[in-house]
C-alpha cells in the first residue's frame with residue numbers, strides 16, 4: 507500500500523478549511539450563488555463536513571472542509587481526515603484556514619485516511635488526493651504514513667498467513683528494501699544460541715519459533731527496538747476463553763509497531779545504528795507445550811516460575827532483551843501487546859509506556875503531542891518488585907492477585923536490562939472502531955511519537 511501526495515495541476519481544487527467560527531465571514535465574501543449553495547447544503551463548518559461548490563458550468567470550483575471548534579477537536583485527532591474521506595474524486599490543495607503548525611499532522615492524517623487492507627478483498631479507494639501543503643517535508647510524512655500502513659497490514663493479516671515464518675518474511679522484505687542486514691535463529695538453533703525461553707514458548711506450534719535480528723546503519727548512537735511477535739496467543743495450556751482469544755492475531759502488534767518504526771527510521775535516514783529484535787512465536791497447545799509450574803532458565807541466567815502459560819510475552823521478550831543488553835546500546839525500547847491490564851487502565855487510544863529517565867519522558871511527551879500519537883506514562887514502581895518474586899525461582903511470570911498487571915509485567919522485563927537505558931510500551935495495537943485516519947483494525951501506537959522524539963533523545 508502506498509502513501510502519496512498528488513501533484514498540482516489545473517484541475518486541482520482549492521480547499522478552504524473552515525471552523526464553525528470562520529464560516530460566516532468566509533461566506534459573506536463570496537458571490538451570491540456560492541452563498542446560496544453553502545446555505546442550502548447545510549454546511550456549518552462542523553468537524554468532518556465536506557462540500558464542493560459548483561461554478562457556472564456546474565463543475566466544482568472550490569471545496570470546503572469543516573474544522574469544527576476547539577472542543578470537538580480536543581476529542582479527536584486528524585481533523586481534516588474525516589472531511590477528506592467524504593470529498594469526491596479529485597485533487598485538492600489547501601488554500602486557507604489550516605493553522606500552519608497543523609499542516610504536517612493534517613497532511614499525514616489525509617494519507618493515513620487512504621489506508622485500505624486489501625489482502626483478501628478489493629476495497630473502494632479514497633477518492634480525494636491532497637497536494638502536499640507548502641512548508642512541510644512531504645517525503646518525511648509519506649515515510650511515516652508508509653511505516654504506519656506496514657504496521658496495520660501486519661496486524662490485520664490473520665495468523666493463518668502471519669505465522670512466525672511470515673513475520674520473518676516481512677522483516678526480510680523490509681531489510682532488503684533498506685539494505686539492512688538480517689539474521690534469523692530458528693527452532694532448535696534457539697537452544698544452541700542460548701535463547702531458551704523463546705524456544706520454550708514457541709515449541710508447541712507447528713511453525714517453528716525464531717528470533718529475528720535486523721541491523722541497519724553504521725554510525726551514530728545505538729538504538730535497539732524489541733517487539734513482541736506472538737503471532738497467535740491461545741494462552742497455551744492456560745487456554746484463553748473464546749472471547750479473549752478472538753483478537754489474538756494482533757499479539758504480534760509490538761513486532762508490527764517496531765517494524766513500522768524501523769521503516770520510518772530507515773526511510774528518513776536517521777543517523778543511528780538501529781537493531782530490531784523480534785522473538786516470533788505462536789503460543790500454542792500440544793503435548794510438548796510448556797506447563798504451569800515449570801521453571802525455565804532464561805538467557806540471562808535468571809530462573810522463571812511459570813504460573814500462567816498465558817503470560818508468554820514477557821518470556822520471549824526477556825531473552826531478546828537480554829541479548830539486546832549484551833551490546834549495551836544507548837537506548838533499548840520494547841513494544842508489546844503485553845497485558846490486558848494496560849488496556850483496562852488506559853483503553854485503546856493511549857499508548858502506556860514506562861521509563862525511568864526524565865529526559866526520555868519529556869522528549870517523548872512533547873513529540874507525542876506534535877505527532878498526534880498520545881502516550882501515557884506508567885511507573886516502574888519499585889515497591890511492586892516483591893510481587894514478581896515467587897520464592898522458588900528468581901521470577902514469577904504471573905503474580906497471583908493480578909494487582910498492577912501492566913506494572914509487574916514491565917518490572918519483569920526491566921530485570922533483563924542492566925547496561926542500557928530502557929523504555930517499554932505496553933500497547934493495545936488495535937483501533938476498535940473507525941475514526942478519522944484510523945480505520946477499525948491494526949494500529950501503530952507510540953511509533954510516530956518515538957520517531958519525532960529520537961533526534962532529541964539520542965542527541966542527533
Ligand code: BES
Pocket residue numbers: 739757814816817818819843844845846847849903904905911934
Ligand atoms: N497478549 C496478552 C495480553 C493482551 C490481552 C493484550 C488482551 C491486549 C489485549 C498476554 O499474553 C496475556 O495473555 N497476558 C495476561 C497475563 C496474565 C496471565 C498475568 C493478561 O494480561 O491477562
Ligand code: MN
Pocket residue numbers: 739741789815816817818819
Ligand atoms: Mn498471553
Ligand code: ZN
Pocket residue numbers: 736739757816818819843844
Ligand atoms: Zn500474548
